[in-house]
Amino acid sequence: MRRALVLAARGRGLTSPNPVVGCVILDASGRAVGEGWHKRAGGAHAEIHALAEAGDDARGGTAVVTLEPCDHTGRTGPCTGALIEAGLSRVVYAVADPHPAARGGADTLAAAGLDVEGGFMAPEAEAVNTAWLTAVRRGRPHVHWKYAATLDGRVAAADGSSRWITSPESRADVHRLRAESDAVLVGSGTLRTDDPHLAVRGVEGAAQPLRVVADTRATVPPTARVLDAVAPTLIAVAEGADTRHLPDTDVVRLPPGDQGTGLSLTALLAELYRRDVRSVLLEGGPTLAGAFAAAGLLDQVTGYLAPALLGAGPQVLGDAGITSLARALRLQVTEVVRMGPDVRVTAVAVTTTEEF
Numbered sequence: 001m002r003r004a005l006v007l008a009a010r011g012r013g014l015t016s017p018n019p020v021v022g023c024v025i026l027d028a029s030g031r032a033v034g035e036g037w038h039k040r041a042g043g044a045h046a047e048i049h050a051l052a053e054a055g056d057d058a059r060g061g062t063a064v065v066t067l068e069p070c071d072h073t074g075r076t077g078p079c080t081g082a083l084i085e086a087g088l089s090r091v092v093y094a095v096a097d098p099h100p101a102a103r104g105g106a107d108t109l110a111a112a113g114l115d116v117e118g119g120f121m122a123p124e125a126e127a128v129n130t131a132w133l134t135a136v137r138r139g140r141p142h143v144h145w146k147y148a149a150t151l152d153g154r155v156a157a158a159d160g161s162s163r164w165i166t167s168p169e170s171r172a173d174v175h176r177l178r179a180e181s182d183a184v185l186v187g188s189g190t191l192r193t194d195d196p197h198l199a200v201r202g203v204e205g206a207a208q209p210l211r212v213v214a215d216t217r218a219t220v221p222p223t224a225r226v227l228d229a230v231a232p233t234l235i236a237v238a239e240g241a242d243t244r245h246l247p248d249t250d251v252v253r254l255p256p257g258d259q260g261t262g263l264s265l266t267a268l269l270a271e272l273y274r275r276d277v278r279s280v281l282l283e284g285g286p287t288l289a290g291a292f293a294a295a296g297l298l299d300q301v302t303g304y305l306a307p308a309l310l311g312a313g314p315q316v317l318g319d320a321g322i323t324s325l326a327r328a329l330r331l332q333v334t335e336v337v338r339m340g341p342d343v344r345v346t347a348v349a350v351t352t353t354e355e356f
Contacts, residue, residue: 006071034049047069048079069093071105084114089352094120131182144177147301154310167310169339186285217238218237218241300346334344
């Protein structure tokens with residue numbers, strides 16, 4: 001199963017709206033004879049790749065899969081049928097498929113006489129496939145907020161300078177996060193201050209994510225770097241915003257937020273979900289991050305902390321409507337890693353893990 005999880009992770013950023021899945025086929029003696037992973041939406045599933053590599057050695061053997069084999073016909077046939085036809089005797093999977101159209105594979109396999117076991121290494125498999133699982137369970141994309149800050153929580157100096165707070169190693173790692181995401185989101189403030197490009201660089205085989213700008217008043221200039229042809233871009237604006245200066249740009253008009261200002265983040269995520277986006281990397285500044293936190297829409301947080309102190313300048317998180325310690329957004333740290341001179345801390349919202 002550990003090998004299957006490694007294989008599944010290779011599909012991150014390439015399979016939406018489908019999950020990432022890895023599979024290892026063992027022959028009757030327990031020897032690994034085939035492996036595969038889901039490489040792209042519309043392509044063969046992990047089990048099919050693994051069965052093709054195993055060939056006749058799969059008969060009487062075991063399939064080890066990170067997600068319950070699907071039991072429906074979409075752009076490809078059901079994996080349950082392929083596993084049964086291959087003559088396997090046992091299937092071990094980590095996480096039950098929550099998708100209403102695809103679940104039920106375990107029952108179909110058991111009815112065909114296969115020995116089926118679920119739940120093996122489920123927490124690890126949940127972590128590998130967290131974006132897709134969140135999207136299916138919540139009906140909206142998984143939101144992963146990434147930020148870079150000094151140890152005293154500043155994202156820029158008092159004079160507004162912010163390049164570069166963190167090291168080249170940390171900045172390279174951000175491109176990995178982008179490559180694993182379906183969309184990268186910033187607000188109009190970040191766009192005006194930094195003019196970010198938001199495309200993936202230096203990651204071999206990466207698909208470019210959708211670049212999204214939350215820009216209520218449509219202030220993005222036509223010369224902004226996000227409007228080049230390197231990757232697709234979507235500008236989200238208010239319903240009455242003037243976008244005549246963006247004639248060839250993909251624009252979506254959204255209702256105002258809950259307080260009557262800004263954009264409805266729920267509507268924005270719904271629009272992205274409709275576009276098959278299942279994972280969003282939020283790279284916006286303190287204001288947009290605070291709005292997502294206030295709305296309870298942060299699923300995961302990754303902070304790159306540089307060993308530096310500024311003492312003044314913008315804080316990493318803007319107003320999130322939290323007025324007491326009792327209302328703090330509690331996180332569970334899942335990883336702490338050195339990135340050159342920096343430290344990368346990854347955490348998930350406690351409410352997310354409890355609900356799952």
